[in-house]
Amino acid sequence: MGAAAKFTKILPALRRFSDFPLLLAFMIGLYLAAIERYVIFHSLLESALIAVTFSTFAFTWNARRLESGYLQLIGVACLPIGVCEVLHMLAYPGLTVFVDGNEANLAPQLWLAGRFVLVAAVGVASLLGGRPVRPGWAFAALSLLAGGLILSIFTGHFPRAFIAGEGLTRFKVLCEYAIAISLLLACLLLMVRDYRLPRSTRILLGTYYICAAATSLAFSSYFAMYDHANMLGHYILLLGTYAFYKAIVETGISRPFDLLFRELTEAIRARDEFLSIASHELKTPLTPIKLQLQGIQRLMLSDRLSSLSPAQLNRMLETSDRQINRLTHLVDNLLDVSRISAGKLQLQRETVDVTQLFREIVERHQGEIKTAKVVLDTPVPPVVLEADLIRLDQVITNLFTNALKYAPGSRVELGARREPDGSSLIWVQDSGPGVPRAHRRAIFDRFERVPGLTSASGLGLGLFISRQIVEAHGGQLRLADENGNGSRFEIRLPQQ
Numbered sequence: 001m002g003a004a005a006k007f008t009k010i011l012p013a014l015r016r017f018s019d020f021p022l023l024l025a026f027m028i029g030l031y032l033a034a035i036e037r038y039v040i041f042h043s044l045l046e047s048a049l050i051a052v053t054f055s056t057f058a059f060t061w062n063a064r065r066l067e068s069g070y071l072q073l074i075g076v077a078c079l080p081i082g083v084c085e086v087l088h089m090l091a092y093p094g095l096t097v098f099v100d101g102n103e104a105n106l107a108p109q110l111w112l113a114g115r116f117v118l119v120a121a122v123g124v125a126s127l128l129g130g131r132p133v134r135p136g137w138a139f140a141a142l143s144l145l146a147g148g149l150i151l152s153i154f155t156g157h158f159p160r161a162f163i164a165g166e167g168l169t170r171f172k173v174l175c176e177y178a179i180a181i182s183l184l185l186a187c188l189l190l191m192v193r194d195y196r197l198p199r200s201t202r203i204l205l206g207t208y209y210i211c212a213a214a215t216s217l218a219f220s221s222y223f224a225m226y227d228h229a230n231m232l233g234h235y236i237l238l239l240g241t242y243a244f245y246k247a248i249v250e251t252g253i254s255r256p257f258d259l260l261f262r263e264l265t266e267a268i269r270a271r272d273e274f275l276s277i278a279s280h281e282l283k284t285p286l287t288p289i290k291l292q293l294q295g296i297q298r299l300m301l302s303d304r305l306s307s308l309s310p311a312q313l314n315r316m317l318e319t320s321d322r323q324i325n326r327l328t329h330l331v332d333n334l335l336d337v338s339r340i341s342a343g344k345l346q347l348q349r350e351t352v353d354v355t356q357l358f359r360e361i362v363e364r365h366q367g368e369i370k371t372a373k374v375v376l377d378t379p380v381p382p383v384v385l386e387a388d389l390i391r392l393d394q395v396i397t398n399l400f401t402n403a404l405k406y407a408p409g410s411r412v413e414l415g416a417r418r419e420p421d422g423s424s425l426i427w428v429q430d431s432g433p434g435v436p437r438a439h440r441r442a443i444f445d446r447f448e449r450v451p452g453l454t455s456a457s458g459l460g461l462g463l464f465i466s467r468q469i470v471e472a473h474g475g476q477l478r479l480a481d482e483n484g485n486g487s488r489f490e491i492r493l494p495q496q
């Protein structure tokens with residue numbers, strides 16, 4: 001790759017950091033201020049950090065419907081952290097806001113309070129592993145923590161952090177070490193797990209954690225509040241906060257708009273695909289019904305209806321009846337999906353003998369069994385459980401007809417047994433082609449089918465509905481791993 005091509009490739013990434021020279025100029029300005037008076041350096045730098053912290057909170061809060069998870073937790077922590085930082089800045093020796101001669105202790109104590117809130121937020125976010133959080137609750141909990149810490153500091157219940165003439169206390173040093181270790185650990189977890197965050201966001205946030213950990217190490221070694229370790233710590237924190245802002249606001253919060261757009265496009269594509277499959281599926285049974293009716297009408301108009309034997313007429317009616325059943329089944333499935341989506345799936349529990357149910361289902365499908373070899377594994381004593389008979393029938397029927405459809409001519413086993421823990425296990429196993437590994441999860445989703453596996457008709461709704469019904473019973477429906485030897489669907493229902 002030529003130098004020009006390489007440059008064009010990294011240009012967009014560079015553009016994202018186009019404000020870096022401004023930051024550099026600010027850092028130089030800060031140094032000049034520090035030569036004049038250290039408290040000016042500190043106040044200016046802290047003001048910048050506070051501005052970033054508060055605006056990050058504002059962004060996160062306003063985008064809370066878009067982003068829920070890791071970044072949101074860290075984002076809502078910014079307000080309580082910011083409040084600690086404001087108090088820390090005002091308490092800094094030389095500003096004479098809290099004039100009790102104890103500022104050299106007060107400022108690092110308030111700094112620690114802010115870091116504790118940060119570590120709590122990062123810790124919970126890491127433990128939750130990117131799962132959604134309730135922003136209101138998270139904000140309330142972290143604000144309570146910050147409030148408690150600030151109160152304990154101003155009422156003198158917080159351990160001392162700095163003793164004039166002696167330097168930092170053991171407590172402060174140990175706390176800084178613990179904060180640094182926690183942040184480095186969080187950084188490691190951030191790199192190993194993905195927390196559903198894009199790589200660029202994780203790298204930027206990881207940079208912030210490393211900078212914040214380095215700041216804590218620098219803050220564990222200063223003797224006077226104006227020495228070089230203190231200044232270095234503040235500079236590193238400023239750089240880290242720049243990465244933090246980029247991570248949360250620029251790549252973290254604005255990214256969901258891209259994500260939303262992609263999901264929307266995907267949803268429209270899935271809807272169009274579903275409409276074309278659904279209209280095809282609904283139309284297919286209509287053609288034979290129409291043909292049968294037209295045939296009867298033709299015979300009637302030409303006065304030849306009596307030439308049909310009762311057996312021929314019965315066959316024609318049976319064909320139409322089968323197609324009407326198929327149509328009813330498709331429409332029922334669609335109605336079930338909307339019922340499930342609206343949370344209106346209701347169960348009428350009664351005592352069900354599973355073996356008896358198996359027999360009825362097999363009896364009902366004699367016409368479709370044809371080449372399959374159906375085996376009933378009848379447990380002794382019979383498995384009897386409390387369930388919604390019609391819905392359980394629907395689930396087992398779906399698994400059974402799927403076996404007939406997708407594993408034609410194979411051995412199909414229907415079985416049940418009572419487990420030692422009192423739960424019931426029901427299985428439908430076939431010796432057909434099985435479900436490819438890549439599709440084993442997806443087939444339980446709405447409208448999902450294994451592409452190109454079979455020409456058998458279907459809307460990809462049966463397993464979705466079945467799983468919802470089993471879960472409504474408090475149970476689980478899963479596809480057991482059969483290592484390529486057919487499919488084994490297992491329903492586990494808890495003891496009632």
Ligand code: ADP
Nearest residue numbers: 402403406443449450458459460461462463487
């Ligand atoms: P449908 O049968 O209407 O397509 P389902 O939700 O019942 O919908 O099944 C989803 C997909 O799972 C099917 O399209 C098929 O690809 C696959 N599948 C289900 N059961 C089996 C089976 N016993 N063997 C192989 N593939 C199966």
